[in-house]
Amino acid sequence: MVFGTARAVKSHRLGRRRKKGGSRLPIAPWIMITLVCVLVASALTAGFVTLIRSGCGSDVWRVTVAASPSLAGALDDLAREWESQDPKVDGQCVGVSVSEVSSSDASRGLTGQWNEKTLDTEPIAWATDSQAWIDWVGGSEVTAGYFQADPVVLGESKPVLAVAESTAESLGWVGGEPPSWSDVLDAAAAGDLTMAAANPRTSTEGLVTMLNAVGDGEGGIDPSAMSRFGEAIDAGMSAENAETLVDEILASEDPALTGKAFTTLDFQVEDINLDAGLEEDPLIPITPAGSGFNAVSTYQVLDGTGWVSPGDGKVATQFGAFLESAEAQEELAGADLSPVDDAAAASISGETVHEAVRAWQALRRDLNVLFVVDRSTDGTAGGDVAGAELATVAATVEQLASTSQAGLWAFGDGATEDNWESLAPLAELSDDNRSEMASAISNLGDQALYEGGSPLFKAVTDAYTFMAEHAVEGADNVVVVLTAGGTDSVSSPSIDETVDDLADASGSLSEPVSVVTVGFDAADADNLTRIAEATQGWYIEAPADGGVLDQIRSMG
Template sequence: MVFGTTHKVKTHRLGRRRKKGGNRMVVAPWIVITLVCVLVAAGLTWGFVALMRAGCSGAVYRVSIAVAPSVFGTLEDAALEWEATEPEASNGQCIGAEIREVTAADASRGISGGWDEKVLGPLPIAWVPDSQAWVSWKAADDATAGYVAADPLVLGKAASVLAVPASKAAELGWDATPPAWTDVLTAAQNGTVALAAADPRASTEGLVSMLNATGDGAGGFSEDAMAAWNGAIAAGTVLPDADEQLEAYNTDPDPTQVITALDYQVEDFNTVNEPADPLVPITPAGPSVDAVATYLVLGGGWVSDSDAAIAEAFGDHLKTAVDSGAFEDSELQAVEDPAAALAQTTPDTVGATVKSWNVGREALHVLFLIDRSATSDSETVEYGGESLTAGDAAVRAAVDTVEGMDPTYQAGMWEYGVGADGDQPYREVTDMAELSDDNRDGLIQDLLAASENSYEGSAPLYDTLVAAYTYMNEQSADGALNVIVVLTNSSQDQSSSGTAEETATALTGLGGSTTVYTVGFGETDPANLTTLATATGGAYIAAPADGGVLEAIGGS
């Protein structure tokens, strides 16, 4: 049941079917004619009444609303129910809401700039994150504070918990007496437990857990607690979200693991997997920040007054459901005091916490240059326990690197060879973009597709590298480390306009903060590749036989 409405399902009748044929009542023709006339008249009357009662007209104009996956289904049902009431704009136009599933982390990053409409759909007019903490994060940034100025509607909450194996919870007595966060972090640092954290920059459960772990107990932020949190996760593991941590536990159960999660994630995991050592959801003692799901109309420059009015009308529909107690979502608990729930994550506190967390964590922006010249197919090397052409090994190394990169990092890919793009010696295959799930998958597919390409002649690395260096300097952003990773087995570049030394001088003259790392496969010439890399403060890397490029460039 959604918003108190029971969806009707056709009944499956068990009674006997009527027999075909048999005795039939004979109906006089005049009765048939009279009946037809009555039905026609009734139809005309019904049509007139329907016309008189018709509300909006024309095709439905819908505004886009970005909704977190956990509440996507419920909001989609709500939009359908609202649209069934035939809401209309002031000009009589039919209006509605297009619900699009976008994680709160992806929406948060996209709203800040660089929204990918191909992946995420149109820029949203309203936003439904599964935690108000994301909204406070945007409000703490001067550049985006005005985008989320509208008062949010509280839809419900999920509790931030630690998923602890039942055996470990009983051993430590946490099932009977939950520990404080300080106890949890101490236990993680001394090895009593292993903290399996979700990334605060990529998941709601990670962000809310960090806010709880680093709080000062009075709604503020503690630097000492942040230091303890960093020490605890350094001794444990960090993955993009709780789902990945839970899957890792399911594959290889570790009774010492303590996983940051939301309450419904633990319940779902136990129900689906039925682990031998089930996970117990434990809420650490003391003040606790919940993941409070909210609906809010955005105020960015792309939001017109008319679109905002439509989004606000849908918000009124939601508010009626919430106020009446009809709003139901299986993964959310009701909120008794919305004002208090919103006060848990103020822009000041969230801003200070995120700022402290980001200290020393530069975002990594990587452009891969993949050698697809004839040279790359001429040599066989060992990579990952397989014999591959040097070109295919380079692609595999790039794929492995992308798979290990943080979701907030950016990456793109060019391939190069004589005639790769007409008269241009390189082809810009994948634009730089943050590694959301869809963007990561797209980049990996582009890398694998590069294995099908091969260009005649030698590898025009030098000219390609100068163009790529200029491009990356143009992409530079505060707090980001720009890196070009060249993957090649070429020893000499006989196609470019200059020498390795001249190219190194050109790179130095371009300035900027981009760093070049050259990765050599097989019988490549390290001297030329070293010259190019060191001119930018980078280094030459002999291709690891089992990956490890990310670690070599300091991005892990």
């Protein structure tokens, strides 16, 4: 029941509508029939003229543009319109094919290994519904050069809280000064409001809202605000995106949307009201004071990825120029994109985006981590760093919460038939299990190293397969590999085969698992980086203090 009316629950697609609808005019049937005939004849004539003019037939070279769901419809229309104008690059008829990929999925694919099975063809350009995702992807050394310097700005959406009108009135948020984010969090702490937040790592509405809620007003992050924001979500509810939140509530025993504050973008509020039939007490957009960071939609050519040829880049760049034209901008405005406020667009840096996501992850998730320690003489520089590797594991385990899980493997030539052995089972870190882990680390330190080469590649792939089978829903599932090596002279896979196998496995998982490689001494940073990034993980240089928990958390 919604406001006392029985209804069937619909699926809420909170993407932009391609065109804004107009009012209906009464037209006599004979006029309508005549008009349709004229339009059909005109369309056939125009199509014939276009075909004669272009002369391309099916000989059109198209490149792929990955676009977020909220932009894909409008961009697909514009791609057809552009192609009808007979564009050419170096004498070749060209066009673009728009592939719908969520911004979060695209960001993971671009920071790791793009999986064509799940994400479609590797894109030549990326149209995302917030520049924050570009900042996220471009934040590492490997991906910093992926994008052209100046993006094509498509427009922007404003992050808002969607609150039932009756709830907003009861809180005094209608007709006066808007509440600050501190006021919103105060209301949530007092129980006057329930926060319903979209996940910042899987949705644009969640990411941009969080950046506004926890900003310090100077382009950085306020840790206390982040803590309060996390507490409000813990006391309320969260889901992958705003669409899922609404669906879950409407399908529950108490489907009312009153008393809740949904993190959404401005255009989504109208969609929720229309789809949920909220005529009596509609949701209204509330923009908390100080919310200066908007979701700026941009189009950028990925000319630094390694798979974009100069010719492909020219096609994508030419389409980008078309998107800046007056006719394209008019089409985008019809898809509910507003002109960009330049000051708001530049108010938060890419470093701040990373800092905020790291802090969010640290608050929200437990770790499910398998430590895989290289105990070969090659992988420990002949024993010089063996103690440092174990000290790193011990220091990290000590910092883990009791609700996290941890396990320990060691590998080396001749360790077992598989060249690795399990020394502590993957288990929650209760007092007993934490003690067992400490004993396993200590005992490993008393054992002799395995003489010879390091079976790194097989150990990593076996550990990844194990963790994929033991992934914990809602946790950060991580394989932490510690070595002073980076090559494998023992097992059969090459570095290229290992990276491909890990990327294929990563793309097929319902619950993500990442590899973090920790390099000691003169470790092969290039190989360890490739291994980690194939699973959306990171390479870390071993810290002097022995712990790596903060760096693991920073993966987001």
